[in-house]
Amino acid sequence: MMFRIARSRDGDSITHYDLYKVDVKKGMTVLDALFQIQDRMDASLSFRYSCRGAVCGSCSMLINKEPRLACRTQVADVKGNNMKLKPFPAISEGPTGWNPEIEILIEPIPNMPILKDLVVDMAKFYDVLESMKLWSESEDEDKPRVQSPEERKKIERYVNCILCALCYSSCPINAVKEEYVGPAALAKVWRFHEDSRNSDQKRLLETAKQSDGAPLCDLIMNCVKACPKGVAPGGAIRKIKNL
Ligand code: SF4
Ligand code: FES
Numbered sequence: 001m002m003f004r005i006a007r008s009r010d011g012d013s014i015t016h017y018d019l020y021k022v023d024v025k026k027g028m029t030v031l032d033a034l035f036q037i038q039d040r041m042d043a044s045l046s047f048r049y050s051c052r053g054a055v056c057g058s059c060s061m062l063i064n065k066e067p068r069l070a071c072r073t074q075v076a077d078v079k080g081n082n083m084k085l086k087p088f089p090a091i092s093e094g095p096t097g098w099n100p101e102i103e104i105l106i107e108p109i110p111n112m113p114i115l116k117d118l119v120v121d122m123a124k125f126y127d128v129l130e131s132m133k134l135w136s137e138s139e140d141e142d143k144p145r146v147q148s149p150e151e152r153k154k155i156e157r158y159v160n161c162i163l164c165a166l167c168y169s170s171c172p173i174n175a176v177k178e179e180y181v182g183p184a185a186l187a188k189v190w191r192f193h194e195d196s197r198n199s200d201q202k203r204l205l206e207t208a209k210q211s212d213g214a215p216l217c218d219l220i221m222n223c224v225k226a227c228p229k230g231v232a233p234g235g236a237i238r239k240i241k242n243l
Pocket of ligand 2: 048049050051052053054055056057058059060069070071072
């Protein structure tokens with residue numbers, strides 16, 4: 001199988017695509033294919049990974065124009081366009097010469113600056129979580145904060161977020177509005193808003209209502225389709241908007 005991979009000679013943009021022939025074995029993931037290329041053909045190819053088991057959120061990339069985790073995507077399953085995302089240029093315009101019938105196209109996730117090849121700068125994505133103070137605050141820090149299984153169940157979906165940024169990179173609003181905090185941050189607002197141990201729901205809602213937050217979301221729902229963990233950030237944003 002041929003892999004067409006985006007490269008960045010200058011460091012901050014895609015400068016060209018390199019073609020590699022990968023010896024595909026049964027059960028091989030896209031991440032395995034990248035290891036083979038790096039080990040046998042091109043040690044300079046840069047990509048990010050850690051857990052190899054879909055829990056660290058490091059290996060996000062655009063695979064045949066769909067935002068996916070490389071460690072969770074089997075080479076044999078990369079066919080066509082299954083997510084049916086609302087298009088915007090980075091996910092709808094392929095490079096010259098790419099033949100989806102015989103090649104797998106690998107590119108860095110959109111909406112973030114490229115550092116090298118498939119590695120993007122996620123600083124802004126993480127910084128927003130800190131600036132919005134997306135954590136649980138209690139009036140009495142010394143008191144144990146007990147949570148029942150039922151209360152935990154309410155936030156289960158949102159707790160599963162692995163901060164992979166696939167929602168952020170699939171969002172047409174993030175593509176054009178740099179200031180938008182993005183779907184993951186707003187899903188986290190809802191996660192802490194609904195957390196029975198949290199005593200400051202008002203502050204969280206106020207944060208989400210800022211001009212760079214929920215008001216910018218058009219409920220396009222690309223984030224729901226792209227999320228590999230079923231967090232469905234768009235649903236959380238709809239709830240925030242309803243409030
Ligand atoms: S909400 Fe889903 S897609 Fe977005 S960062 Fe969390 S796990 Fe990734
Ligand atoms: S390597 Fe951790 S999510 Fe893919």
